[in-house]
Amino acid sequence: MxxxxxxxxxxxxxxxxxxxxxxxxxxxxxxxxxxxxxxxxxxxxxxxxxxxxxxxxxxxxxxxxxxxxxxxxxxxxxxxxxxxxxxxxxxxxxxxxxxxxxxxxxxSEMVKESRNGVTEFLLINHPLDCPICDQAGECRLQEFSAEHGRGYSRFIEDKNVKPKRTRLGPRVTLDDERCILCSRCVRFTQEVAGEDVLGFVDRGTYSTLTCYPGKELAHNYSLNTVDICPVGALTSTDFRFKMRVWFLKRTPSICTESSVGANTEIWSREGKIYRITPRRNDAVNDTWMTDSGRALYNAVESEDRLTHYTIEGVHKTADEVAAAAVEFLKAGQVAVVGSAHSSVEEQFFYQTIAQRCDAQRTWVSHYGEGDGLLLSEDHSPNLRGALVTGLVDELPAVDLQALAKSVEAGEVKTILTVNEDLTQLGLSKELLTKVQVIYVGTHANPTSEVANLVIPSLMVFEKEGSFINQNFRIQRFKSAVPGPRGVQPDFTVLEKISAPLAGEKPAPVTLDVVWERMAAQLDALPQDARWRSLPDTGLPLDASPFRSFNFVETKNLKYDPVTCKDAQTAPAGT
Known part of the structure; x- marks a missing residue:
């Protein structure tokens, strides 16, 4: 009960x-x-x-x-x-x-005077660094000084001098003269990260933040101390001095590092991403995220990014490549290698394509170590999405040896693969020359090099869609920056492939259109569910149809496999 x-x-x-x-x-x-x-x-x-x-x-x-x-x-x-x-x-x-x-x-007057006094004491030894401080524009001391301070200083003595540009770790730089000794960073490392590395030494106005002897702030959650620092003491070494925050556009998104689905904000300007920070969601990630998840945006400008539609290595238009893909798929004997990195909407299209050409469906796992906090053992963001959309009906395999045997036996003539390097999963380049390969992905790899058709796709920062996380919570993400010039949204190209397979003419496709189709066909989605109406914190879905699955995730910040299984098994309405 x-x-x-x-x-x-x-x-x-x-x-x-x-x-x-x-x-x-x-x-x-x-x-x-x-x-x-x-x-x-x-x-x-x-x-x-x-x-x-x-x-x-x-x-x-x-x-x-x-x-x-x-x-x-x-x-x-x-x-x-x-x-x-x-x-x-x-x-x-x-x-x-x-x-x-x-x-x-x-x-009240008593309260105003108290805040005024506290502000004055904090500013006694605080440097007037606002014009050069990275925290300017999002600094609480700056804001509260204007709202609750005197507007002038009565302090005529010399300020204390403390260490500047101290590297506490590989990603965090400390300007200690700005520290107001709030201890947020100390408590975070102790209570959340579980690595007690920060503390204060000396006393009074000479107190200094530092790492314990022999230690450094190097764990995978170190940049959260920068997020919660109310002043400019702790700064991101990567973001330091790069851009004023008031010039940056903030876009809500989802971290794709693992099935946790941490809520994030993308900070960008003129098509360039400058940083990623966590967005509060008490049901998913509280207010934290991993350092490694913040660095994922670096792949946007990677040199091996796919930017052209090609047929046999020759640049073509998206329509020409889509038409060629239709001919390959109509020939039959197709295998679709899905991806848990695709959005729910894209997986729905791949399920439709696989169904219309009676294709074999397979996918591979991206399992690794978890940290018990916000990095799960499933290093993909949308494994549950593939199950909910019906793209697959079983957990992913470790490799594609079964598909390799089908190719060798002549049972498969065309492979549609999404963001997977088949050469690392059991299919050699020589084996791939025996079939027609349609590669859909964001970056080049040995499989894209031998593919007959290459369809470049957008990264999560460049498109809109949704993922379903480890708790079967569907969460939306928005486009922060434009994709490579000429690269169309994935579901636009997929519509040009799936519609002709059913003898239909491709129709203009938007997220609203895709969601109308999904809500009508997928039992897990409410009939009135639409992408634009999804809550900012996500929408929990009915996970009971998947209670027999033994998912790889162990207990972490917001996931407990035991209670999750009990919740899935409990009869509705109890």
Missing amino acids: KVESIVENISINIDGADVQVPKGTNIIEAVKLVGKGKVVPHYCYHPKLSIAGNCRMCMVEMGMPMRDRESGEAILDDDGSPKIGWMPKPTIGCATNAAPGMHIRTN
């Missing part, structure tokens, strides 16, 4: 407005629920880390309804409302949980 978790709401008053908040909510999060842009400024607090209470920026004024000590009855004001007993000093909002009847002031 499924037990629903019941969250008890309590009533508190924030700046004169009554608000219902979940019991146990701290004041910072409670104020967010008021809406209207109301926030409590803070530096050290992070919703996914333990409470430190270092910065004292989140001061609020707190009071409770007064009661008669003898009778316990509420003491009322002249107007009949409960009389509030305000605390004589402000309290920090991060470590104060809401209680029934609590009253909070976030903008």
Whole structure:
């Protein structure tokens, strides 16, 4: 039986407005629920880390309804409302949980003066680096100084000098004179990454962030410390001094490194990607992602990128290559080698093509080591998508030895392969010369070199679509940068191949059209599901048809194979 978790709401008053908040909510999060842009400024607090209470920026004024000590009855004001007993000093909002009847002031004179004082102390030894600081434009100290500071400095002494350009690891550079000692990075390495490598040495204003002797910040989550640093102390060595953030366009996307499907943001300008950062999704990746996942955009400008449609090595138009592919497939004896790196929409097209030419269907695994956090053992983003679309009905094989035997026996005459190098999977170049090869992919490899037809495809950063992650949550991604000139969206070319196989004329295809078809044909998708209406955090699908599959993933941040299996097996409505 499924037990629903019941969250008890309590009533508190924030700046004169009554608000219902979940019991146990701290004041910072409670104020967010008021809406209207109301926030409590803070530096050290992070919703996914333990409470430190270092910065004292989140001061609020707190009071409770007064009661008669003898009778316990509420003491009322002249107007009949409960009389509030305000605390004589402000309290920090991060470590104060809401209680029934609590009253909070976030903008009183006491609160303003407290924030003003905290800001002044933080700026005493902070350098005026804003014109050259990488954090400018997304710096909380910069923002809060304008909102809560004095606007001038009373400090006339010399500032402390601390280390600059210190390499804490291969990907993170520290400018320590900017550090405000919030300890976010220290808590992250201890509590999330599980590698205790950072700490503070010395005392007071001479405190310095550093790595423990003999250690460095080199784990695969080190760049998350840059993301959560509220100032410009921790910087990305790769992104450092490359571009001002206010010039960059932010595009929501999905990390393709593994089946976790971490939510990301692509930061780009004029068709060039400058960085990738995590996007918060409490059901998938919280606010974190791997360093290796951030580096995937480097493949966009790789020298071996496929940019031309070709027939026997000769450049052709997309229509000409699609027409040639139709002739190959109509001849029969076809094998389709699918890919778990294709989007759900593309896999739906490959399933349609395979069905219309009665093709053998196969695919190979991309399994590797997981880290128990946000890198799963399945190093592909959309294995579940291939199952949901019906492209395949079994887990992938380790190699393609079975396909090689079919080719040798003359049972297969044409192979349509998607982003797979067949020469590394059991089919030699010599064997591939015995069949017609249609290669669809983003980058050149030995298979594309011997392919009769080459269809270049777009990378995830250049197209729109969706993936289904390890928890059967379908998540959409958007196009951040244009693809190579002349390369059409994959499903546009696939429509030119699949329609003629059914004796139909290719129709203009958009994501809306593809989703109408998928919703009508795929049982796993709701009938009214559309790509544009998918929630930003994704849509959970019914995984019960696949409960007999033994997926390779072990327990990680948001996935537990035991509870996942139980959820899939439980009868609907229990």
